[in-house]
Amino acid sequence: MVEGQPWWQLRLRKRGYRATLGRKAIIEFLSRSWKHPSPEQIYLTVRRIYPGIGLTSVYRTLEVLEHLGIIRKLVFGDGRSRYEISGGPRWRYHQHLFCVKCGKVIDYQSYIEEKEKLLNKIGKALSKKFSFKINTHQLHFYGLCKKCR
Numbered sequence: 001m002v003e004g005q006p007w008w009q010l011r012l013r014k015r016g017y018r019a020t021l022g023r024k025a026i027i028e029f030l031s032r033s034w035k036h037p038s039p040e041q042i043y044l045t046v047r048r049i050y051p052g053i054g055l056t057s058v059y060r061t062l063e064v065l066e067h068l069g070i071i072r073k074l075v076f077g078d079g080r081s082r083y084e085i086s087g088g089p090r091w092r093y094h095q096h097l098f099c100v101k102c103g104k105v106i107d108y109q110s111y112i113e114e115k116e117k118l119l120n121k122i123g124k125a126l127s128k129k130f131s132f133k134i135n136t137h138q139l140h141f142y143g144l145c146k147k148c149r
Helices: 007-014 021-032 039-049 055-067 112-130
Strands: 071-075 081-085 095-099 105-108 140-143
Touching: 021 039, 021 055, 021 081, 039 055, 039 081, 055 071
Parallel strands: 095 140
Antiparallel strands: 071 081, 095 105
């Protein structure tokens, strides 16, 4: 990391993007959040810090940041996209449990090594069978949280 520049700023500049105030506000919010916010939730929080931002700008910024690998878009099948940071000092590799009743999202890190070995094996088999180059994947478990059971 270049002295004084966060990891995400280097990634933006390397790909020809500027570190605008809106991008900075969104990235900083997601870096502090553990709640997997929707674009609307991001907008409502970020506009308090950066009043000039609009909801459309938030959507466009999220697309750019996801494309650059700075954030991850999470789709749980409930019609709402959610986001989380995908790098930096606080980020850790994890997966998600999704409650289909209340929408709660739980991060988990258990069994990561075993899961990765299994998914790599499945990915290689799928790539070979379908001549398909897999870039990434998402694994979510759906069910009911303790409160909703």
